[in-house]
Amino acid sequence: MTRMRYAEALNRALHEEMARDERVCVIGEDVGIYGGVFKVTKGLRERFGDLRVRDTPISEQAMTGLAIGAAMVGRRPVLEIMYIDFLTLCLDQLVNQASIVHYIWAGQASLPFVLRTQGGAGAGAAAQHSKSLDALVAHVPGLKVVAPATPADASGLLVAAIRDPNPVVFLEHKLLYNTTGEVPEGDHVVPIGQAHVAREGTDITIVASSKMTLDALAAAETLAAEGIDAEVVDLRTLRPLDRETIARSVRKTNRALVVNEGWTTGGFGAELSAVIMEDAFDWLDGPVRRLGTADRPIPYSLPLEQAAVPDAAAITRAARLTLAG
Amino acid sequence: MRNAPSAEDIARMYRQMLVVRAVEEQLAVLHRQGKTRGPIHTCIGQEAAGIGATAPLEREDVVTSTHRGHAHFVGKGLDLRRVLAEIFGRVTGYCRGRGGHMLVASAADGLLGGNGIVGGGIPIALGQAFGFQLDGSRRVAVAIFGDGAAQEGTCHEAMNVAGLWKLPMVFFCEHNLYGLTVHARYQSSVPDLHVRAAGYGMPGVMVDGNDLLAVHGAMRDALDRARRGDGPTFVEAKTYRMTGFSTSDMGGYQPEEEMREWAARDPIARTRALLATMLDESSLEAVERAAAEEVEAAFAQAMADPFPDAAELDAPEYAVAEARP
Numbered sequence: 267m268t269r270m271r272y273a274e275a276l277n278r279a280l281h282e283e284m285a286r287d288e289r290v291c292v293i294g295e296d297v298g299i300y301g302g303v304f305k306v307t308k309g310l311r312e313r314f315g316d317l318r319v320r321d322t323p324i325s326e327q328a329m330t331g332l333a334i335g336a337a338m339v340g341r342r343p344v345l346e347i348m349y350i351d352f353l354t355l356c357l358d359q360l361v362n363q364a365s366i367v368h369y370i371w372a373g374q375a376s377l378p379f380v381l382r383t384q385g386g387a388g389a390g391a392a393a394q395h396s397k398s399l400d401a402l403v404a405h406v407p408g409l410k411v412v413a414p415a416t417p418a419d420a421s422g423l424l425v426a427a428i429r430d431p432n433p434v435v436f437l438e439h440k441l442l443y444n445t446t447g448e449v450p451e452g453d454h455v456v457p458i459g460q461a462h463v464a465r466e467g468t469d470i471t472i473v474a475s476s477k478m479t480l481d482a483l484a485a486a487e488t489l490a491a492e493g494i495d496a497e498v499v500d501l502r503t504l505r506p507l508d509r510e511t512i513a514r515s516v517r518k519t520n521r522a523l524v525v526n527e528g529w530t531t532g533g534f535g536a537e538l539s540a541v542i543m544e545d546a547f548d549w550l551d552g553p554v555r556r557l558g559t560a561d562r563p564i565p566y567s568l569p570l571e572q573a574a575v576p577d578a579a580a581i582t583r584a585a586r587l588t589l590a591g
Numbered sequence: 592m593r594n595a596p597s598a599e600d601i602a603r604m605y606r607q608m609l610v611v612r613a614v615e616e617q618l619a620v621l622h623r624q625g626k627t628r629g630p631i632h633t634c635i636g637q638e639a640a641g642i643g644a645t646a647p648l649e650r651e652d653v654v655t656s657t658h659r660g661h662a663h664f665v666g667k668g669l670d671l672r673r674v675l676a677e678i679f680g681r682v683t684g685y686c687r688g689r690g691g692h693m694l695v696a697s698a699a700d701g702l703l704g705g706n707g708i709v710g711g712g713i714p715i716a717l718g719q720a721f722g723f724q725l726d727g728s729r730r731v732a733v734a735i736f737g738d739g740a741a742q743e744g745t746c747h748e749a750m751n752v753a754g755l756w757k758l759p760m761v762f763f764c765e766h767n768l769y770g771l772t773v774h775a776r777y778q779s780s781v782p783d784l785h786v787r788a789a790g791y792g793m794p795g796v797m798v799d800g801n802d803l804l805a806v807h808g809a810m811r812d813a814l815d816r817a818r819r820g821d822g823p824t825f826v827e828a829k830t831y832r833m834t835g836f837s838t839s840d841m842g843g844y845q846p847e848e849e850m851r852e853w854a855a856r857d858p859i860a861r862t863r864a865l866l867a868t869m870l871d872e873s874s875l876e877a878v879e880r881a882a883a884e885e886v887e888a889a890f891a892q893a894m895a896d897p898f899p900d901a902a903e904l905d906a907p908e909y910a911v912a913e914a915r916p
């Protein structure tokens with residue numbers, strides 16, 4: 267185990283995979299000479315050269331297509347899209363092109379590429395640099411979507427994503443880059459599609475992902491002081507969703523709160539809520555509650571931003587209400 | 592003339608053009624009889640462009656096509672019976688009937704693939720060319736698209752990157768004067784699109800798209816240039832579709848005089864006249880008979896082929912192993 271920051275864990279995974287497999291290449295805005303605006307691609311260009319590590323023009327549509335085409339002919343591109351807010355520019359290529367190839371072509375080609383991006387509020391980056399658009403991509407068959415919360419999962423899932431023969435949208439969070447944690451040595455792979463119980467408890471299940479997992483864990487400590495024993499399920503992968511781990515937990519605790527940093531209406535929490543109804547309705551002692559970001563463009567001013575986006579305190583309050591319901 | 596095709600080469604391309612014409616005329620008949628599903632886009636009048644662009648390619652070269660791709664499929668050497676089976680939704684089709692006429696793809700033949708999104712294939716070809724550049728191979732990626740698609744952002748972004756990185760790629764624009772029902776004069780800032788190439792650091796050439804040898808020659812030059820490592824070329828083929836936009840076009844926007852003018856430049860009649868200076872009449876008739884027989888047999892077989900079982904809907908969402916052309 268080595269203690270490192272989330273951004274360093276991602277960086278280490280990229281270094282190791284580029285060294286292990288010469289088909290892996292890294293493309294994106296500012297990823298080369300500068301090493302990425304969040305420093306996740308630091309040192310790659312120096313080590314692997316500017317053929318395999320490319321600074322690109324600010325052309326998100328073309329770069330997403332580029333990743334698809336290169337993957338189609340045998341490369342394993344890792345594309346960095348600087349902010350998830352810019353994913354809207356990639357959507358045609360992701361939704362109408364990448365997602366259909368394996369199934370519609372009846373298995374004639376696979377697309378082993380990773381689209382890394384980061385989202386989330388809390389940095390005062392305002393309405394066009396703070397969103398969480400998980401639901402947008404998790405809606406689409408053929409894409410895989412992962413959203414790690416810890417440095418260990420960030421590195422293990424990135425390795426798994428690079429080795430996966432499908433398009434993987436890899437969601438990072440800007441407030442997680444500087445968080446630290448222990449990361450296993452050696453060939454550390456976290457399988458895509460497996461949630462994990464980040465904290466065991468008996469009274470309520472809180473389902474979360476990415477930064478919301480850390481907030482849910484903090485909320486669980488507050489709740490514990492009140493005598494409420496919360497279980498936190500960290501999804502890690504949003505698509506394909508590990509329904510079993512969610513259902514197993516809810517069947518045990520009989521109460522469920524789902525948390526996702528995206529907008530509430532039509533958000534990923536709605537999906538989680540429906541899945542719990544389908545898989546564990548008979549075990550529920552009250553309605554599933556969901557918590558998401560307020561249904562407004564994310565405002566800039568600190569009190570407004572804080573009011574819009576869930577945090578540990580909001581999760582704590584929502585958990586109490588869930589238990590009262 | 593350098594690279595001048597032999598009489599046999601021209602006869603082979605003439606036969607391919609005849610196959611495309613006969614297929615599309617028969618599809619129109621079957622459409623009127625209610626025996627086709629969905630819109631079908633024909634390239635009647637554009638066969639010299641579509642065949643001239645694809646016939647000079649090697650098997651390892653790849654093509655991204657459009658919604659109007661029948662000539663590209665034939666020129667790239669796909670099996671006509673399997674193309675037709677795809678159009679009729681049969682399990683023997685290239686995509687087991689999952690794609691339909693706009694989404695035919697044959698990885699083995701480097702046809703990667705048709706596309707129902709205008710301009711959607713251009714950045715994918717860019718990525719294929721990027722992959723070939725990294726491989727150091729002599730393969731070339733050809734993006735075929737219309738004058739309408741040339742107005743999409745994808746086209747401009749991809750031209751910039753291809754010119755910047757000197758990728759082994761050909762932008763082949765089939766300028767048929769219309770994007771759906773709207774004349775190019777209402778869509779394009781310039782009447783001749785190849786002039787835009789200069790702004791993206793690549794040569795642009797314009798050819799009479801109804802002159803098979805002119806198209807073929809321009810394409811050969813562009814391919815040579817790409818294989819030499821000198822980068823992309825933009826080839827603009829001026830042509831005309833002598834029918835409606837698709838089988839569901841209600842017409843009324845193509846002036847009769849324009850239709851008459853272009854009918855006089857029918858690429859099939861022109862290619863026949865050219866061949867008549869090289870072959871005797873009975874050889875020409877033999878080519879024509881062979882084309883007709885090939886088409887008849889392919890229709891008979893494809894329409895007798897089975898549909899996929901509805902249970903095939905559940906085919907896997909994801910690839911489990913890498914598959915590549």
Ligand SMILES: Cc1ncc(C[n+]2csc(CCOP(=O)(O)OP(=O)(O)O)c2C)c(N)n1
Pocket residue numbers: 658659707708709710736737738739740741767769770771836
């Ligand atoms: C992104 C997108 N916009 C619009 C359409 C609808 N549409 C299909 S074909 C077409 C015209 C395309 O014109 P062009 O590229 O010149 O091709 P042509 O049909 O003339 O061969 C349009 C508008 C579409 N399929 N995709």
Ligand SMILES: [Mg+2]
Pocket residue numbers: 737738739765766767768769770771
């Ligand atoms: Mg057109």
